[in-house]
Amino acid sequence: MKFCNFVPEMEILIYDKAMQLEGLAVATIGVFDGVHRGHRFVFEQLADKARERKLISTVITFDRHPLSVVCPDKCPPLLTTLDERLQLLCATGVQRCVVLPFTEEMAGLAACDFMLLMRQQLGVKLLLTGYDNRFGHDRSAGFSDYVRYGQEMDMDVEALEPCNITEEDCPVSSSMVRRLLADGALDKVHHCLGRDYSLEGQVVSGEQIGMKIGYPTANLSPDTHKLLPKAGVYAVWATIGVDGPTLPAMMNIRHCPTFGGRPTTLEVHLFDYNGNLYGQTVRVRFVGRLRDEQRFADASALKAQLAKDQSDALQVLRADAEAQETVCGK
Incomplete structure (x- = not known):
């Protein structure tokens, strides 16, 4: 695996239990399959917050799609391999990328425990998340819960602005791009990916x-x-x-x-x-x-x-x- 070694500006780290990162970070978390224009709009907001708060802009992602572990039958084919994802992330200007090996143990973490991991080990001071994003093993917690958990561990949680770039003025998503690609609609795929x-x-x-x-x-x-x-x-x-x-x-x-x-x-x-x-x-x-x-x-x-x-x-x-x-x- 090449891990984008030709672009040294972005630090790429593979998570382990002993990890203890230096410096405080503003982070967002997701698979980011395809690294499409919607994702890049997220990274622009990440960079703005990093400059504003003097924090390290950090993307937290997974080495595989979480569904491949928790529900393999529903795991979609991928727009980007891990190496392709990292190469594309390197070009966004993000300062740090932490790759989490998604295991059954990781899948079993509750949302509050996962946030504690980010705070204590990855130095996340500010977490940017979509208003409808959900993480944690039961996915029952929502944005208001994340804000409350964050207050308990000295982590700020803020909502990201959506990016509407399709002709129908709806948010671009990886699942949308997959459908377009399966239909052979290359022009629309290019519009959503930006490439x-x-x-x-x-x-x-x-x-x-x-x-x-x-x-x-x-x-x-x-x-x-x-x-x-x-x-x-x-x-x-x-x-x-x-x-x-x-x-x-x-x-x-x-x-x-x-x-x-x-x-x-x-x-x-x-x-x-x-x-x-x-x-x-x-x-x-x-x-x-x-x-x-x-x-x-x-x-x-x-x-x-x-x-x-x-x-x-x-x-x-x-x-x-x-x-x-x-x-x-x-």
Whole structure:
């Protein structure tokens, strides 16, 4: 796990029972899956309070989604792995991030005991929380209870302002982004995240069907907990390795309708690239959705469609590159 070691400005700490942090902090707590615009609005409020009160801005998060422990059947697929979350948090300007290993013991803590942990071990002097946020094993306590608990342990508790950024003027949430991604609504996903959705995976061996018709693909194996966009064909930017080139490409997320009903596969075809990618990591940034998955009568029909897909993908990616140049040139 890389833990964002390329951005040293944010201190990243893995919680243990012996932890005793120095300095007083203003903190907020959550999974922050996706680190979307709503989360970043929270972090802006966190930074404002840190400057105002001369406290250390601190994000407290978990190493996994709490539902994976307390109710695995209801745990959603994730927009971001832990490493992706930490990388995105590094870019927010937060001074400190404490990662809590979410265990059954942690899940069993009552809200007041959890707040006492934050106060005594993490130095939290001011806790910022949503008015409807709930934590603790029974989730029965609410904001007024948190304020009362805080008064008993010399911790201030304040409510965060909501961030309404959707077209319907309702608060953006990770669950909303998951629904949009499952529907293939990339434009709305981008609007909520403030960036394109991305994933990475190691290149593994595949069936080499694309190779046989002149469209070799790299088959990606992403994190098993990562949410995949709706099946179909996408225009993407593909980055090879950590410092490798970023190339135009198209990705097919499929349930193999043409060649039988096998599990979902992720295949990315990098344009004008002939290198061997097996064993390497490729990061894919989704720019545009081209079409739904289709069943083709034969390989020649598939090849003809892939030629059109490549042309369409290049058009989308050229427009994206021009837009990026315009933004950077401002």
